[in-house]
Amino acid sequence: MTHSVELTDIRKTFPGVVANDDVSLSVNKGEVHVILGENGAGKSTLMNILYGLYQPDGGTIRIDGEEKEFESPQDAINEGIGMIHQHFKLVGPMTITENIILGSEPKKSLGMSVDMETARREVKELSERYGFDINPEDAVEDVSVGVRQRVEILRALYRGADILILDEPTAVLTPDEIESLFVVFDELIEQGKTIIFITHKLDEVMSVADDISVLRDGKRITTIPAEEATNNRLAELMVGDEVLLELDRDPHPKGEELLRVDDLQIEGDDATLVDDVTLSVREGEVLGIAGVDGNGQTVLSDAIAGLIELDDGSVTFDGEDATEWGRNRLNDAGLSYIPPDRQEQGLVMNFDHGENVILGEQHTFPIGRRMRDDELAEEIVAEYDVKTSGVETSVKSLSGGNQQKLLVGRELERDPKLVIASNPTRGLDVGSIEFIHEQLLSARRNDRGVLLISSKLDELQQLSDRIAVIYEGEIIDTVDPETVTERELGLLMAGQELVTEETDSVSNENTLQAKRIEDENK
Amino acid sequence: MSDLKSRLPDEVKHILGRMVDASGRERLLISLGSFVLALVAGALLLLVSGAFASCESPVFGLGGLQFCYNPIEVYSVMLNGAVGSPYSLGLTLRETTLLILAGVAVAVTFQAGIFNIGTQGQFIFGGLAGAAVVHYTADLLPANVVGGGGLFALGMMAAALIGALYGALPGILLAYYDANEVITTIMLNFIATAVAFTIVRSFLREGAAVQTTLIPDYATPPAIIFPSASSFSILILVPTLLIAVGAHYLLNNSPLGYNIRVSGEQPTAAEYSGVDSKQVIVRTFTLSGVIGGLAGGVFVFMVLGYWQPSVPQVGFDGITVSVLAANNPLGVIPAAALFGILQSGSVALDLQLGVPRQLAGVLRGIIILFVAMPEFMRMIGRRLGLGESSATSAVTGTEANDD
Numbered sequence: 001m002t003h004s005v006e007l008t009d010i011r012k013t014f015p016g017v018v019a020n021d022d023v024s025l026s027v028n029k030g031e032v033h034v035i036l037g038e039n040g041a042g043k044s045t046l047m048n049i050l051y052g053l054y055q056p057d058g059g060t061i062r063i064d065g066e067e068k069e070f071e072s073p074q075d076a077i078n079e080g081i082g083m084i085h086q087h088f089k090l091v092g093p094m095t096i097t098e099n100i101i102l103g104s105e106p107k108k109s110l111g112m113s114v115d116m117e118t119a120r121r122e123v124k125e126l127s128e129r130y131g132f133d134i135n136p137e138d139a140v141e142d143v144s145v146g147v148r149q150r151v152e153i154l155r156a157l158y159r160g161a162d163i164l165i166l167d168e169p170t171a172v173l174t175p176d177e178i179e180s181l182f183v184v185f186d187e188l189i190e191q192g193k194t195i196i197f198i199t200h201k202l203d204e205v206m207s208v209a210d211d212i213s214v215l216r217d218g219k220r221i222t223t224i225p226a227e228e229a230t231n232n233r234l235a236e237l238m239v240g241d242e243v244l245l246e247l248d249r250d251p252h253p254k255g256e257e258l259l260r261v262d263d264l265q266i267e268g269d270d271a272t273l274v275d276d277v278t279l280s281v282r283e284g285e286v287l288g289i290a291g292v293d294g295n296g297q298t299v300l301s302d303a304i305a306g307l308i309e310l311d312d313g314s315v316t317f318d319g320e321d322a323t324e325w326g327r328n329r330l331n332d333a334g335l336s337y338i339p340p341d342r343q344e345q346g347l348v349m350n351f352d353h354g355e356n357v358i359l360g361e362q363h364t365f366p367i368g369r370r371m372r373d374d375e376l377a378e379e380i381v382a383e384y385d386v387k388t389s390g391v392e393t394s395v396k397s398l399s400g401g402n403q404q405k406l407l408v409g410r411e412l413e414r415d416p417k418l419v420i421a422s423n424p425t426r427g428l429d430v431g432s433i434e435f436i437h438e439q440l441l442s443a444r445r446n447d448r449g450v451l452l453i454s455s456k457l458d459e460l461q462q463l464s465d466r467i468a469v470i471y472e473g474e475i476i477d478t479v480d481p482e483t484v485t486e487r488e489l490g491l492l493m494a495g496q497e498l499v500t501e502e503t504d505s506v507s508n509e510n511t512l513q514a515k516r517i518e519d520e521n522k
Numbered sequence: 523m524s525d526l527k528s529r530l531p532d533e534v535k536h537i538l539g540r541m542v543d544a545s546g547r548e549r550l551l552i553s554l555g556s557f558v559l560a561l562v563a564g565a566l567l568l569l570v571s572g573a574f575a576s577c578e579s580p581v582f583g584l585g586g587l588q589f590c591y592n593p594i595e596v597y598s599v600m601l602n603g604a605v606g607s608p609y610s611l612g613l614t615l616r617e618t619t620l621l622i623l624a625g626v627a628v629a630v631t632f633q634a635g636i637f638n639i640g641t642q643g644q645f646i647f648g649g650l651a652g653a654a655v656v657h658y659t660a661d662l663l664p665a666n667v668v669g670g671g672g673l674f675a676l677g678m679m680a681a682a683l684i685g686a687l688y689g690a691l692p693g694i695l696l697a698y699y700d701a702n703e704v705i706t707t708i709m710l711n712f713i714a715t716a717v718a719f720t721i722v723r724s725f726l727r728e729g730a731a732v733q734t735t736l737i738p739d740y741a742t743p744p745a746i747i748f749p750s751a752s753s754f755s756i757l758i759l760v761p762t763l764l765i766a767v768g769a770h771y772l773l774n775n776s777p778l779g780y781n782i783r784v785s786g787e788q789p790t791a792a793e794y795s796g797v798d799s800k801q802v803i804v805r806t807f808t809l810s811g812v813i814g815g816l817a818g819g820v821f822v823f824m825v826l827g828y829w830q831p832s833v834p835q836v837g838f839d840g841i842t843v844s845v846l847a848a849n850n851p852l853g854v855i856p857a858a859a860l861f862g863i864l865q866s867g868s869v870a871l872d873l874q875l876g877v878p879r880q881l882a883g884v885l886r887g888i889i890i891l892f893v894a895m896p897e898f899m900r901m902i903g904r905r906l907g908l909g910e911s912s913a914t915s916a917v918t919g920t921e922a923n924d925d
Binding site for chain 2: 071072073074306307326327328331337339341344345346347348349350351355358359360362363365367368369370371
């Protein structure tokens, strides 16, 4: 059988990095081929080569058995390859139809004007053929992310793509939208298209893949059929050694109260953002805060860290009233903050490592001292396993996982008494997630306090001693991670109280326990 | 920006990426190359406009066409006019000194991501403050070198102080009242011009013309090496260079400098790291105002010798100089020198060859445009995330950005 795509010994290097190390890969026609790998494993580079965005340093590309050379995406498009990038390349104010035909418009009047009649008809036919539920006259800026992705797919199909490359298409989608994307996959396969699907999320691989290729450190480790794959095996292949999916969290004696927040209130322009929140963290304790994004947890963490003024309530840090302290003084007193957005807040992208490791400490520098600390940067790079080509390169060139390791390293190397970690593993690969979890637990072992804000339930359950659930700015319950079920957490996060059901004694017990913990807190 | 990136043809992206990746040596070569190209383009322009202009003695004729300007002659006159004699070199350095100060004043605010157009206003008021000090205190101080030095010192201090206050104003408006700095600074420039005119006419006027008291010779910075006719003192250039170096040092060796750069790069990161952005804005504006005011003081004491309402647009040229220098205070020095050379060179053109001032201006524009363009393209390329070093990050970045 001829392979739809055949890559042989593809090699691509960037300064200091081998992104693709003689990668060979065959994709069967009419199948979904998943390319799986950690951040920085070289997945996107490989696909950008196939799409003509990069030229390989070596190796060959065959499409339907014929050797090709792509100097630009246009060459790849001409060979029936379409790529859907993670960040959509659409023009917001233009309609869906206009976006789809952009760059390959049907012409009339001797090529002088766009034949919108034909365009509309063709787009309509196309979307009906694949069962896409879209209105071609909607402006792209008015439709949801899921629909925009379909517009991208339609655009590729409109240009005659037979092979569709999707770069982490699920990253921006809600669970429902992911489901319907996979339905679209089925439709496309039925019509004889070939799909190459890049991801690092294990759970979605199994449901759609025919074949799975695993990339690690720029090399293809193996290709296996989906039916032979298990989550554990794939995770192992991705990271290179056995993944400890279960973390070791020994019971640890709690010490003095480090942080106490009483009746904290933050008002927004037209709504209360944080409503009467009371919580406390002790030495050697991890307090988890669970909640769907946008329920006030970021405002809460910013307020505790001293970035926003409180409208009401008080913050006590290490026995002292710290309500009016502000960020710098809290930092000096030993409160570190891993912010939710590493690329916007936590790191300055165009600064190098040496400059970034003093961010947050700059007020302690005397005038005349160089505003950087290369020694500290070297130390963090070594200790936190940051893969970089040098501390004098801008952190923009690091992969997301390595950026986060640098950031976490910086905040923990200050030897804080308490660290607020807001979604510290968001968007990271398995290896980096584990590493960061291990660091947070080791802070706990050293009698540090941790306030962990996360939207990942498994993370919260694995790390926390207690989990407080925030909903619309209020802490509506505090539960024990050992006994609470994901379903119960889900209910709480949706704003529903845990009700005692007579038929369900287990849940009953949990609720009681949760209540007890809550009482303890008061 | 990403829309722009997706619509650019790949050849263009490739070239931009290559520009971003250029090494230091390559960049120097590119700059030299574009300078040569600028001369060629300027020569063509001179030939073409020379063919249309009417002149008494054409330099040469070709196939019935009469050419008025000989490009080689034009360039050599320009070069001579800029650096050919101690006098003309003095003129060039005089322009350079003013432009360094104005350029650094603009650069520190641009580093903080603040689009400050107000240097001209601080330049006007700084100069006026210097002249006012002379007006009121010249009689109180002894008429000798000591008194002159005191007069100069007082005048420059007043220039710095008034510049600081007039610089802080748009800073306060931006920080505490959220008033767009581009608009306020432009408006404050007009206000400075009009208020300065009124003050001079009502209080500081000397004789019939609207201008201030002449600064006595003993308070003018002495002309060493260069003839006094060029109104340039090396004793002013040296501290000016120190100010540029000092601004660079401050940006890299002080918390304020670090905060200025973080605020300019990523305001959200500045806020996260406990930076009081209001304070940084006001301080940056004040610092810029001090340097802009000093430029005005230098203009009055060294260049003109008095103050009058129609001052040159040094503050606005400072913006161009700063942008040409990528807002790096050290880069401002060569950028200002290039401007200085072109300025005095084109004056000579007008005087010696009768090349109209407008044409000289176009010639100047072409050279600046050509020299600035490669760095400008690099900036665009970097913004778009093109080039090898950011290509890795574009790759890993998409993988990393999936939250």
